[in-house]
Amino acid sequence: MLTLSTTLRIRPFRLQAWAVLAVAWALALGAAHQARAELRIDITRGTVEPMPIAVSTFNADVPQDQAIGRDIAQVIAADLERSGLFAPVDSKAFIQRDLSVNTMPRFGDWRVINAQALVQGRVTRTADGGIRVVFRLWDVFAEEQMTALAFRSVAEGWRRLAHIIADRVYERITGESGYFDTRVVYIAESGPADRRKKRLAVMDQDGANHKFLTDGSYLVLTPRFSPTLQEITYLSYYNNTPRVYIFNIDTGHQELLGNFPGMTFAPRFSPDGKKVIMSMAKDGNTEIYTMDLRTRAVRKLTNHSAIDTSPSYSPDARRIVFNSDRGGSQQLYVMDANGGGVQRISYGQGRYATPVWSPRGDLVAFTKIQGGRFFIGVMRPDGSGERLLAEDFNIEAPTWSPNGRVLMYFRTTPRDDQGNGGSSKLYSIDLTGHNEREIITPIDASDPAWSPLIQ
Amino acid sequence: MRFKFLTIFAAVALLAACETAPDESASGSGTGDTGGATATSTTTSTAPSTMKQMGPVPGSQEDLIVNVGDRVFFDFDKFSLGADARATLAKQAAWLQKFPSVSVTVEGHCDERGTREYNLALGERRANSVKDYLVALGVNPGRVTTISYGEERPVALGSNESAWAQNRRGVTAVTGGAGS
Known part of the structure; x- marks a missing residue:
């Protein structure tokens, strides 16, 4: 029982x-x-x-x-x-x-x-x-x-x-684990495009129990769930200083992560929840770092004049997929957890971005931009088997259901010169590319991140 | 070539107790960009209407916008400075030397045709391109900070090429010592 x-x-x-x-x-x-x-x-x-x-x-x-x-x-x-x-x-x-x-x-x-x-x-x-x-x-x-x-x-x-x-x-x-007892953290958006108000918000995966976590007085972006705690890591422009923070959902407490000399962004937790991997930009150059949440020890993993960002661990924490333009355009790369053994994995036409390793380990989901269109797709971690699941004017930032069978992302519609028509909404789609569904939110939404299955 | 520009604009700045003309500023930056940008600027800090008759307060954001040009533009997915941008920045550098108490933040911005995180990094590169050029022209680096807004703060609202071109920008915003 x-x-x-x-x-x-x-x-x-x-x-x-x-x-x-x-x-x-x-x-x-x-x-x-x-x-x-x-x-x-x-x-x-x-x-x-x-x-x-x-x-x-x-x-x-x-x-x-x-x-x-x-x-x-x-x-x-x-x-x-x-x-x-x-x-x-x-x-x-x-x-x-x-x-x-x-x-x-x-x-x-x-x-x-x-x-x-x-x-x-x-x-x-x-x-x-x-x-x-x-x-x-x-x-x-x-x-x-x-x-x-x-x-x-x-x-x-x-x-x-x-x-x-x-x-x-x-x-x-x-025969697969479910994903209904989960939550989604995302960015709730309102107001005109040039003064967009963005708030951290959380809800059940079906849209129920919706709650705003920040008041919109400062810009927030790219929240991600902790795999182990009721915590979210995200980018906040609090005090007009873009830095990675950790937000505790239970207490409402927000904590600046580290004391970095430049903008920190694109954070994600490690699979064990003990580290945050993120980018820091200093003097125009963006590299990937990890911070141990207990010891606060910081480690630099990349060292390249190119942009290195959007890192995501494999579920066994041994490898990291990330986004870099070191080859001349945005592509996906995989490296060892210590920063060694960098290999490019995306070789198709167009630019690739926002890689996210599946919780099953078998696939990497990404955003692709080609010919003025955006795509959500998946490929194997060695770069083979690329499949595009959705396409539109602007769709971006896939996040995995904890069973690795469903992706959620956001879709933005074009605006006219007066700024009318632009909306931003969340959608989910099966890994098979079927069954796309809108996730109903009270106001516009972007940057979804799925929680793990609740333990 | 670059230094020739610099000396010319420095000379203009020295002479110009009474610089005139948004016209001159627009033509000086080589394109219609500055004119359009002035109309849609979001960074104007002080522009009380009563000041209109006597012109902007020297060393203020409005002064920078009207008489120098507060922004430069970038090609898609690029952070290098073209000839127009370099000309504008030469004027900005001269203006900054004329008002040594002024400090500025350079904002790097992108259009919406990229992904959010990459655009944050690209905006950072653009802001630093601007800063580095100002510093190369003699501005004390301690007077210039940078911030990237990625694609979060467009000035032109449309989803079309001309709006995106206006949004791929580096904006110099007066943050201290303005006209006081």
Whole structure:
């Protein structure tokens, strides 16, 4: 049983703080075991027909909990739908209206509406006023239970529970880890282009729980999540001095990172969260440095008269991909973590920028500029297998979902001479190049960065 | 060649107790850039309308804009200074020597046709190109600081070639000792 402790608050994030009792919730419901191919989506294929799935309202005994049960089902269905891999069946089509977690579904009723999988659940109250949520995932055609779990949380934690359940469903059916229980930090934008107000903002990956973190009184750019803590590293023009800062989401505390003699920018955390790698520009020359967050020791990794920027570690922290114009134009290079062994990896037409190593290690995502158009693409870390996933007037700055299957980026539309028409919005797209979706934000948005899966 | 320019402009600066003419300034910088830039400048620090009749306060940002030209322009993805830019900077250097108490920040800017982080680095290069040239012409480096805004602060709002050309710029902004 997976139990979430009562420390869960309105914006629960640290799963490691929760007591976790993870045992498959094996109610002996005696599902028929038929020899049959398991229900499965292969997400490595280009176009997959979304799998019809029924997500039934989680039932409950009292109206307050019934509302939570409805909301949970809606969040699960929305997560699964946005992934492009699932097609939730309209609940109006449901035939069986008396699902119970204690009895087998009438599978025939679900087959008739062509649901291949069924998610059901129940919400009850715990003695301390929290909620207990159980769910089951069924393979409708095999008439088998695929997974079942129970969770406990404070009542306000229902939305996060819904994301966690959606992740379990995604994992069980695709065989890949999910990415719904995650957040996105980004730059919220407003105002005319020449006086653009930019604020640090954070939200759940589906746009819920939106929060501004800075007030816009100074320019902020390029935030990135820590892999381990509720921290963001970003560029701030506080005091009109562009430097890398660290922002703690829990406390709101902002800290200047180091005491560098020039502009520091393009920060990212190392995979273990113990270092920040970034660029520093001094006397016009931009090099890549690391800073150890504990000892504050600074190390210079590049030494070249060219621009060296946008560094990103491989997930094993042994290599770094970065952007340099040392060959005459912006290209992607890989070097060892100590700065040695520099190799150019991009050789296609055009300029390449903003490389980001996939959390799976298998790919590098980038922005490409060619012929006056911008592209989002991926290539293997040795430069082979380049694939372009999206193209537009201006799209930029991909960030990986923690399972390495989805990219998010931003798209800017052109302005006329009066500055009208320019908008900036976030989008996500499958690694296959399909299923591009807008991520709805309250105002314009840029520079998204995906959090790791919440631990 | 460069030094010839310098001496000529230095001489002009010495003579010019009463420099006139936005006209002269525009033609002096060789293109229509300065004229357009003046109209759209974002760095004007003091331009009270009451001063209009007597002209800008000597040594002020407005003085720099109107009588010298506060900005130079760069080619796409470049940070080298063309002949027009060098001419403008020669005038700026002379102006700075005329007002030795003035300190300036050189802002490096880019158009929107690049990626954000690279443009921050490129803006830094452009600002330093300007600074280095001013210093080579005798300006004390301690009077000149630099800042890159990358593509964050366009002056021309459109998404077209002419707007981008105006946005690829180095702007000299008076930060201290202005006209006081």
